[in-house]
Amino acid sequence: MHPAVMRPTLLLTALLLLTPGAQAADTAPTGELRGRWGTEDNALQAELRGDLNRGPWALHGASLLESIHPKDASPAQQQARVLELNASADLGPWQLAAGRKVVSWDVGWAWRPNDVVQQEQRRQLGPVSLAGRPLLMAERFEGDSATSAVWVNPNRQGDAAARGADESALALRHYRREGALDLHLHARWGERTRGSLGLAAAWVGDASLELHGSVRRLSHHDLMGTDADGGAATLALAGLTWTGSQQQTLILEAWWDGTAPPAHSPLTPFSQGQRRRNVYGRSTWQPDAAPAWTLSLDMLYHPEDRGWQAGTGAVWQADRLSVEAALRWSDGPADSAAARLPVRRSGVLALRWPF
Amino acid sequence: MNRLRWNALFTLGALLSLLMLDLAGATPVDDVTALLRDADRFRAEPDTALQVETEVRVLKVDGSVDKERRYTVLLQPGHRSLVLMRSPAEAGQKVLMLGDDFWLLMPASQRPMRITPMQKLLGDAATGDIATLSWSEDYAGSRIGGEERCGEGPAARPCLHLSLKATRPGITYPRIELWLGATRHEPLHADLYVLSDKLAKQARFVFDRADKPTQVEAMELVDQLSRGKVTQVRYLSRRPRQIPETWMNPMFLARNPALETP
Numbered sequence: 001m002h003p004a005v006m007r008p009t010l011l012l013t014a015l016l017l018l019t020p021g022a023q024a025a026d027t028a029p030t031g032e033l034r035g036r037w038g039t040e041d042n043a044l045q046a047e048l049r050g051d052l053n054r055g056p057w058a059l060h061g062a063s064l065l066e067s068i069h070p071k072d073a074s075p076a077q078q079q080a081r082v083l084e085l086n087a088s089a090d091l092g093p094w095q096l097a098a099g100r101k102v103v104s105w106d107v108g109w110a111w112r113p114n115d116v117v118q119q120e121q122r123r124q125l126g127p128v129s130l131a132g133r134p135l136l137m138a139e140r141f142e143g144d145s146a147t148s149a150v151w152v153n154p155n156r157q158g159d160a161a162a163r164g165a166d167e168s169a170l171a172l173r174h175y176r177r178e179g180a181l182d183l184h185l186h187a188r189w190g191e192r193t194r195g196s197l198g199l200a201a202a203w204v205g206d207a208s209l210e211l212h213g214s215v216r217r218l219s220h221h222d223l224m225g226t227d228a229d230g231g232a233a234t235l236a237l238a239g240l241t242w243t244g245s246q247q248q249t250l251i252l253e254a255w256w257d258g259t260a261p262p263a264h265s266p267l268t269p270f271s272q273g274q275r276r277r278n279v280y281g282r283s284t285w286q287p288d289a290a291p292a293w294t295l296s297l298d299m300l301y302h303p304e305d306r307g308w309q310a311g312t313g314a315v316w317q318a319d320r321l322s323v324e325a326a327l328r329w330s331d332g333p334a335d336s337a338a339a340r341l342p343v344r345r346s347g348v349l350a351l352r353w354p355f
Numbered sequence: 356m357n358r359l360r361w362n363a364l365f366t367l368g369a370l371l372s373l374l375m376l377d378l379a380g381a382t383p384v385d386d387v388t389a390l391l392r393d394a395d396r397f398r399a400e401p402d403t404a405l406q407v408e409t410e411v412r413v414l415k416v417d418g419s420v421d422k423e424r425r426y427t428v429l430l431q432p433g434h435r436s437l438v439l440m441r442s443p444a445e446a447g448q449k450v451l452m453l454g455d456d457f458w459l460l461m462p463a464s465q466r467p468m469r470i471t472p473m474q475k476l477l478g479d480a481a482t483g484d485i486a487t488l489s490w491s492e493d494y495a496g497s498r499i500g501g502e503e504r505c506g507e508g509p510a511a512r513p514c515l516h517l518s519l520k521a522t523r524p525g526i527t528y529p530r531i532e533l534w535l536g537a538t539r540h541e542p543l544h545a546d547l548y549v550l551s552d553k554l555a556k557q558a559r560f561v562f563d564r565a566d567k568p569t570q571v572e573a574m575e576l577v578d579q580l581s582r583g584k585v586t587q588v589r590y591l592s593r594r595p596r597q598i599p600e601t602w603m604n605p606m607f608l609a610r611n612p613a614l615e616t617p
Binding site: 030051058060088092093095102103104105106107118120127128130139141142143144145146148175177179180182202203204206207208209210212241243244245246247249286288291292317318319320322354355 | 474524525
């Protein structure tokens with residue numbers, strides 16, 4: 001860990017361990033065992049999480065042990081990864097944290113313009129463990145508002161090779177609740193990509209309907225997979241979720257990704273079939289006759305080149321064990337990005353045993 | 356003159372009856388709000404900050420346990436509650452309810468998401484069922500008919516039937532038909548209706564003492580929308596607990612509060 005993150009983490013950890021007389025409130029370690037059989041690889045994973053609390057100080061850790069067996073000729077990998085390791089201080093309205101931590105922002109489901117810290121890859125098949133980013137964070141909570149300031153990747157300061165989520169950046173979020181409306185104001189200053197400003201909102205219209213939207217204007221962005229500056233760009237998303245009385249949920253979203261290649265441009269290994277205009281729908285249903293099952297159908301459509309990705313999935317949840325199966329396929333006109341993806345059929349079967 | 360005298364006597368009689376009722380601490384059986392307040396006291400004192408440990412069992416048709424879930428419910432005055440899922444299968448999930456506004460945090464994504472009242476009904480146990488421990492602040496209604504008999508055999512007892520309508524949007528069940536014991540006003544059973552006015556669940560309450568009940572120990576819910584799925588909600592412990600105001604901020608959900616710290 002870089003000194004910029006290491007020093008505050010160690011300081012908070014030392015305060016945590018040395019606080020005399022503070023009541024300990026440690027929770028038993030928890031975790032999950034997983035088996036995953038996919039079209040691209042098979043994997044066995046064990047995730048372990050734990051917390052240590054001493055008065056206002058806390059230490060949180062999450063790690064992943066995994067054995068991955070690719071389906072191609074690549075060698076098998078056995079690895080241990082630290083997903084999260086952070087120390088934090090609860091100072092009433094002020095909360096401080098340092099270390100590796102997952103910090104997810106924004107309001108969308110399939111895509112999030114203002115997820116400026118974590119920059120999570122969405123719509124992955126099967127269970128995924130998020131790996132936190134190295135950061136220093138200060139937050140202030142008041143009745144109906146919260147302000148967060150994050151220095152993400154301080155360890156990559158001055159690193160010209162740091163791209164995307166690895167870039168050293170300062171990020172700010174101000175949240176405010178106005179009754180049924182959540183408002184988020186975002187700002188980010190990247191060492192190389194400079195400033196961007198964003199606004200997001202979520203509103204519950206009635207008992208069944210939620211509407212959300214998010215927009216961000218970037219002064220610069222990295223052109224996918226290159227060192228070139230892609231210039232200014234706009235990211236925007238609008239969507240809704242609707243829940244019916246028969247345990248069915250519908251998500252509809254449409255977004256504009258100004259950083260994606262324009263229609264009919266050559267497909268690069270880095271673009272992953274992304275297009276500027278996107279329409280997404282996902283429907284999930286928990287049948288009354290079989291409440292242990294959750295079934296899903298989803299589709300992503302690119303109006304510019306009429307390419308599409310469709311998926312279906314089923315989850316069976318017992319008391320602890322859950323089994324998940326998912327399939328996805330991509331197609332469209334021969335010149336569409338979806339039809340030219342190197343992998344156009346994928347599937348996964350996953351078992352999860354939490355403890 | 357006679358008529359005036361009779362009127363005066365009648366008024367005096369009515370006032371004396373009210374005074375006697377008041378002195379005896381009894382609730383007039385037509386004062387629905389007071390009846391609901393009495394009924395609430397069997398689950399939680401209204402406007403009290405509480406930590407309630409709850410166990411939920413979902414039963415199969417043959418009565419065996421299908422799923423077992425544990426929840427910590429932090430109730431605060433002013434229609435505010437935080438539900439923390441404690442079972443391994445749901446560990447890390449949290450639901451915050453502030454009046455008619457709700458948020459869900461899933462551990463895989465680590466961000467609070469706005470949810471609708473209907474989404475509160477999803478999952479193994481409806482969050483609204485777990486976190487709702489009072490009716491008097493959320494419902495108004497009227498008494499239906501005279502005194503009825505509830506239950507069968509030796510457990511049968513006189514009861515009162517109340518028809519209740521939610522006074523706020525966002526309430527899990529906009530209509531409830533509720534039956535209370537005629538003497539102590541303890542809740543006996545209830546029919547719970549969703550927004551479409553469909554009968555969603557039937558609830559039956561289990562007490563610490565059958566003869567002189569003081570506290571609801573469990574609630575059994577028979578789901579009428581899911582082929583009679585039975586869910587038992589047991590209140591394992593209740594203790595006063597005032598939590599920091601910051602915990603009631605949706606953006607705080609991504610943190611892991613130390614629950615046992617007083």
